[in-house]
Amino acid sequence: MKPRHKRAALVLGVLSIVGLAAALVLNAFNSNLVFFYTPTQIEAKEAPVGRTFRVGGLVQPGSVVREGVTVRFVVTDTVKSVPVSYEGVLPDLFKEGKGVVAQGQLGADGHFAAREVLAKHDENYMPPEAADALQRADKMRAKMQGTLSPAPTPANGAQK
């Protein structure tokens, strides 16, 4: 091979490696994106059945039931709610009435089986997805009632 050809082969080789790697990366990216839905969206059947996604909102007070290692609770955005079940140890800051994000799959019966439960990190902080769900619910309620009065939910916990 002449040097010119060698260089061309090298450039081609590098380009094909990078191209192949990029294609694989993007493919993995596409098939592993986890979308987020609010309980209202789930109620409206916007969320996919049989694919992993996240749901966020508040843990409905009084809804937490323990049966050994399994725990059941209800996630609400104050307008709609979705029943969730989870097996295992909950995060330290999981509390009734506080923000929560659950990742898992929705069953055909409308029951959300969580593989992972995320709560806030400290006193002042709410998971952004949970805050988002509450804000959207607020907006919707305001629209439905035709008023602009702010709802009494602690959506300000989202900041800071």
Next chain:
Amino acid sequence: MIPELGQVLLLLALAVALIQGVLPLAGAQRGRADWMALARPSAYLQCLLVLAAFACLTSAFVRHDFSVLYVASNSNSLLPLPYRIAAVWGGHEGSLLLWVLMLNVWTVAVARFSRSLPNVFVARILAVLGLVAAGFLLFMLVTSNPFDRLLPAAADGRDLNPLLQDPGMVAHPPMLYMGYVGFSVAYAFAIAALIGGNLDATWARWTRPWTTAAWIFLTFGIGLGSWWAYNELGWGGWWFWDPVENASFMPWLVGTALIHSLAVTEKRGSFKVWTVLLAIMAFSLSLLGTFLVRSGVLSSVHAFATDPRRGLFILIFLVLVIGASLLLFSWRAPSVGLGQRFGLLSKETSLLVNNMLLAVACGAVLLGTLYPLFLDAMGMGKISVGPPYFDTVFTLIMAPLLMLMGIGPLMRWKEDELSGLARRLRWALVLAIGAALLTSWAAGRIAPATTGALALAYWIIASMGVDLLERLRPRGGMSGGVVGRMRLLPRAMVGMWIAHLGVALFAFGVAMVKTYETERDVKMTADASTEVAGYRFRMVSVSDVQGPNYVAAQALIEVSRDGQLLATLRPEKRIYKVQSNPMTEAAVDSNLLRDLYISMGERLDNGDWIVRVQHKPFINWIWLGCLVMMGGGLLATSDRRYRSRQTRSAELPAGMAGEGTR
């Protein structure tokens, strides 16, 4: 008074940083030796000022000065002294001060150990570092002053986030920052070389030990952070692909690529343009990491209070630094030249592929970290990219990289031939596959992906063995026994071997723990027991314990195997008094072969506990691998080649040699 003193010291430091950033640079352009001579003294002075300011803030913490807003937000009168000192960098403002202090320490080190470098070059390097410091000092003073007063003073502080009250947390941020900030030195070297237009092997030789040093700290910081998360967060995982972790991992990937491409630039004069670009990218990613972590765009333990001004300031700073560097790069780089030619099958090519793979890995992390933020900022919905994506991508990219790690070091520069390489390496391949199958069989289950990963780990070690044997074999013209020949091995090379061995240990640990770990969440009562991975865990009792600033429920759990008591573990569930946060304090029985990991979940109404019991084979090899990698780095930096003055001045380009000797 002391906080005000700290404030004044920071203002003075800013003034000195500006002098250090402007005058030597201008002096280097105009050939004014007196202006250039300002670089070193101002670097020392700036460091002293920032150090004093840091001492002021520390003293405010030690003396419980709750009239300082930052102290009131991050400390409490009950907080033990070591954590009060760690709290200095426990929040946004203080961590920035630490950032600047680290930058100053690096700058002073450069000023101190650069006596053999040409004056013009040193002046430019220190000036670039001065400008970076000025940017950060300005950022601190404008948006995040750690000395802001709180009037009237708080009666008591809000306490340090309980998650940060851990010995690992005392050491982790300083180490990580040393690494982050350390890449500013390679960056300054690259910019100085671009301005001066002398990107040669000498430049690469000067840059190498500094880059490796930064990389060592970053490796240590990341490893320590991972170890801390494993022990403190109570979930038993060691890496979460959290955006904040990714923020530190991206500079590491690019920094690793930089170390390898610097080797080519030094030895063969090739890859110059790419090396400079990598140096710029490594530092830019450090800044991006700071931006991600400190601007509040991320929500995480590490992301402190949100203030849009802060995000905007760092973003502008980021754009300025990256923009100016790339502008300079595009102006200067075309004149650099391509360096030596090399064959298709050569060490150069293998290092080129190594760099491509590391760059793609970094790009993949960048995509997974930034894309969700981007979508969110555009109001296009919230998505998350979790471990499955990163795990898939990293398996795909790391496999060829590890494969290459076994071949590359044995390849010859310039040109090699396939048949010879295959002959030299065939037994290593057979050995690696055999050992991997044997290990999988011994572990009880053969999973193809895991056996593959184990084979790659063994492959690296086996091919290294081949390399070592070949180099120790007696050759014509060389006297002395094996020991003598071993002494003659360059430290940089031995360092490389050890670092690669670290990667192999790391890969081994990851493969073993991922495949063979056992995790069970069980309900436990006093005197009940459960069995996990052949170990029997018996909960003896749960009692209340008082800590300095928390109360805890402490379980006493006996671990036995075949009726023999192995360990007594005391996991805790703590409630910190001030922030009334529950915290899980896991208990771990650790040895080289496995960890037994117990963490308390929650107490049920009838007094039972949900307990997570985990068996993690070979998990410590992950961090052991990191330590070994660092050891390799340390050995490589200590290579005499980087320090001997004679070789340096002999190789200086004509015209600079005179300035080089001082």
